[in-house]
Amino acid sequence: MTLKGIVKGTRNMLRRYVGKWFYDKGISFDAANSPYFPPMVNAIQRAGPGVKPPTAYELSGPILDEEVEEVRK
Known part of the structure; x- marks a missing residue:
């Protein structure tokens, strides 16, 4: 497998685990638009x-x- 293939597989795995976390906890998909998410x-x-x-x-x-x-400051 090439480095490009490994990176693509790792990225896909990350995306799926993030998705599972959203689905399992019923988190609004809009939470992915939060400036704190990236x-x-x-x-x-x-x-x-x-x-x-x-x-x-x-x-x-x-x-x-x-x-x-931090907010108080």
Whole structure:
């Protein structure tokens, strides 16, 4: 398989997993138009393999607290 084929396969896999996440949680497809969506995907790519996603606790606690503080500033 060529490098181009590997990249295409990886891109397709990413798209399908993102789609599954949207479908499973009933997320509005319009969420993909959020200005925060592309930077999130870029950050995941930069983080690389093995990086664990945030937990529900982290999202509802410390990460939310950081975002609230940023808005306040």
